[in-house]
Amino acid sequence: MKNPIQMIKQCAEKDEPYFVLRGQDICALAAVETYYSEVKAQVKDPYFIEEIEEILKDFRAYREEVSRTKVPD
Numbered sequence: 001m002k003n004p005i006q007m008i009k010q011c012a013e014k015d016e017p018y019f020v021l022r023g024q025d026i027c028a029l030a031a032v033e034t035y036y037s038e039v040k041a042q043v044k045d046p047y048f049i050e051e052i053e054e055i056l057k058d059f060r061a062y063r064e065e066v067s068r069t070k071v072p073d
Helices: 004-014 028-042 044-067
Strands: none
Touching: 004 028
């Protein structure tokens, strides 16, 4: 997986918008699930699909481990 801090710096340098989700965000899992569905439908690179699937698994595992989620900060 790419370094998220480096990606954010690159976006900031290019004045490109970016979006960050945290595991504790009550809306994050649904957002990642939706993104994963779109990736599967539109992306042909199996490595990228696998990366997003791993992220989705991480968010699901976090949700199961930590029952408390909250409205985003």
